[in-house]
Amino acid sequence: MKRKRGVIILAGVLVLLLVIYFALQSWNSEQEAKQEEEEEAAVVHVTQTDAEDITAISFDVGNGSIELVKEDGTWYYSPDRDFPLNQTYPEDFAEALGDITAERELVDGDELAAYGLDEPVYTVEYTDTDGNVTSIYFGDTANGDYYVTTGDTDSVYTVASSLIDDLNYQLSDMAVLDSFPSIGSGNLVKEVITQNGETTTYDSEDEEQEEDIAAIAGGLGAVDLTDAADYSVADEDLAGFGLDEASRTTVEVTYTEDDEEQLLTMYMGGSDEDGNRYVMINDSRIVYLISEEVCSNILNN
Known part of the structure; x- marks a missing residue:
């Protein structure tokens, strides 16, 4: 009888431990979700457009003017639609430009001229499916970051210089070239x-x-x-x-x-x-x- 009672007690303890375990798991998940929400809320988005909704991109970051347009899911080089464009490049550009996050946002900052934004070094534009054009202006650099503002706001941000690196391609880099077969004396x-x-x-x-x-x-x-x-x-x-x-x-x-x-x-x-x-x-x-x-x-x- 005592043995049976001991088994019942152990089973009860096991059930209690399982309840505590799953309760802790649930609590940890809620805490992680809450932390992610807080971290996301702290992120300052300079732009926030789904990459799939971007239909045109234009920029010149020192390698010549690049103008791209998307129609029916395919990207083209606007001045010459027969150009053999590697689709990976505009897709990556859209991903980078559609969600630009700031390193920091300047609060109560100076005039745009103080950051080189009265005469931007680079101007990047993209258009979405609703025809909205977003202009991103790059000014001076500070500690490896660029001062940036957008066309519809006077807010000034700093963004990582890697954003310009993501766009730093010549048109020739984006071409899909032909492959040449392997031919030798044997074939x-x-x-x-x-x-x-x-x-x-x-x-x-x-x-x-x-x-x-x-x-x-x-x-x-x-x-x-x-x-x-x-x-x-x-x-x-x-x-x-x-x-x-x-x-x-x-x-x-x-x-x-x-x-x-x-x-x-x-x-x-x-x-x-x-x-x-x-x-x-x-x-x-x-x-x-x-x-x-x-x-x-x-x-x-």
């Missing part, structure tokens, strides 16, 4: 060159062209599509690069990839002042700059 099947109405063919099955194929493969393997002269060339501008049909050299390369034959078409035009050739590939509208040496190898000159 180069054939190359056909058409220039001035004449055609020259190099075939890997022709033993007498073994050295030619090796030289051509060396050139193709050295192609680097990182430097562009134009990101969305118009047809009427092709002649300026020597890439119009009447002037260009066409190179058709057959190679294997995963045991299947693929075709790559390259167009070679004139040269820039540094001796690099203007080149386009397949149906891309990007004009690349490739060294004369690499092009000569591809053409087996």
